[in-house]
Amino acid sequence: MVEIRNYNVKGDGITNDTAAVQAALDSGKVVHFTPGTYLCGTLYMRSNGGIHLDEGATLLAIPGKENYNADDFSPRNRIFAAEKVSGAHLIIAEECENISITGKGKIAGNFRSVFDLTQTDERWRPHYPRPEWRMAQMIFLAACRNVTIRDVILCDSQYWTCFLLDCDEVEITGVKIRCDRMVINADGLDIDCCRNVRIAGCDIDCGDDCIALRANETHAGRAVPCEHVTVENCLLRSPACAVRVGVGNGILKNCTLKNLQIRDSAIGVGICPSYTPGQCVNIKNVLFEDVTFEGKSAFILIPLWGAVRNEDDPEIKPVRNIIFRNFQGKCSGSSFIGGPVAEEIFSGIRLEDVTLTMCAEPERLSEYRWPFEENGVLDVYRMPELDTTRFYGRSEGGHAPVLHKP
Known part of the structure; x- marks a missing residue:
């Protein structure tokens, strides 16, 4: 020294x-x-x-x-x-x-x-x-x-x-x-x-975003995955995503995030393989375990992050084996899984003892993120294979359905 x-x-x-x-x-x-x-x-x-x-x-x-x-x-x-x-x-x-x-x-x-x-x-x-x-x-x-x-x-x-x-x-x-x-x-x-x-x-x-896991091989200058990342015992607060998974054109796999406290955040966990037109990440084997959330949307899993795709963009890559286990959320807005072509690329998405309580007031339902006529505690769109038997939801005041499939 x-x-x-x-x-x-x-x-x-x-x-x-x-x-x-x-x-x-x-x-x-x-x-x-x-x-x-x-x-x-x-x-x-x-x-x-x-x-x-x-x-x-x-x-x-x-x-x-x-x-x-x-x-x-x-x-x-x-x-x-x-x-x-x-x-x-x-x-x-x-x-x-x-x-x-x-x-x-x-x-x-x-x-x-x-x-x-x-x-x-x-x-x-x-x-x-x-x-x-x-x-x-x-x-x-x-x-x-x-x-x-x-x-x-x-x-x-x-x-x-x-x-x-x-x-x-x-x-x-x-x-x-x-x-x-x-x-x-x-x-x-x-x-x-x-x-x-x-x-x-x-x-x-x-x-x-507090923690962003990315796989941008273009920036790295070589084909190398983002893998074996462990996040544990962290306190996170964000006006965007506390944890964001995606971004780039490579492979992101074998990551574990556990014992997280997420507070005062717009989105707890945001997973999207294609944040940017022309790029897409292959995401697989990611575990979120023992997570508590207070904020707007506990989690979102979507194929596209508001990007308009065109014929020159690559095919959206698969998102497989994403597990939410013992995830507790107190939310002012909906959580969301699905979107265009979701049934083609999402597989092995598992909710294991996930409990979400929606606390939004009825006059604020129009402020929810997802553009449907109504929103639920959890919105599931074009995801016929998603097993929700271990998902537990509650809407305080009964202003929204627990599970909404638009």
Whole structure:
């Protein structure tokens, strides 16, 4: 371990400490940050090194795009023009081994430096208008092996908070993520084409999906699945999906998510093989067990995420063996399974001791997500083989049917 104070940093939150911090990281050792605010642009981690932040130590993203990496620094990097997102990052590790980010300190994205907090865009859901330039994923880890992220606070991101792409052997434990819920696209953890990942004991409250499991082989640059991901003992809050499964064009399989508390969320679990026209994920063998939910829709399983397909799009890939076991929900809106071509691609969807209680007031039924004349506690559309014998539902006041098959 090396001491950051031996590298001529100021740590005053005013001085640009990027060069000094990078010099410490270039040692290839774990860098120990004592209390202070270290204002930095892009930092590159090295194999066998790491960042350890004491309580009271903050790595703070510096304003100004000139302080960040070029968008084309790596073929794995992407910009998202439609979302007005650059390819810049605060922390980058690519093709590294044995790296860590630990401690009780903070890594902060400084979203207030780019967003106008006095304005609100009401489209879709209330959010701050997107600025003309903003940083992309605050932490970008690609093609790394043996990664540890433990106990740190990740906060105030301008876009996704922490993105892992094509990584293997990952431990993320005890991490707290806090993002302004008005920052659209401010995801918590995005796990893409990764293997052998364990996420445990994390507390995530963010502006978009808390945990997204993805399989985007195009970004990874090779055909590699997202598999053997375990998420357990986490508290999640999101104005979008607490857990989202899908996105990309690869394979996502053999994942377990258990002992989750989901609160104040629009959707507890969202599973969709085709979020984007032209892309589709093969999803199989995913278990959700011992989950409690309070929010709008406990779960949705749909073939398309509001995308209009055309003849140039690939065939929608199958979604098989998805199990919800001991899932308890108190909902203000309907949950939903099905959609166009659902009977062709969904198989082995099982509800095992799933109990949902709908608490919505009758005058708010029109606010439900699903565009039918009426909605139930659970809407099932074009899913003739779905076994609902172990599904238990109740509508407080009897304003909606328990099981609705439009």
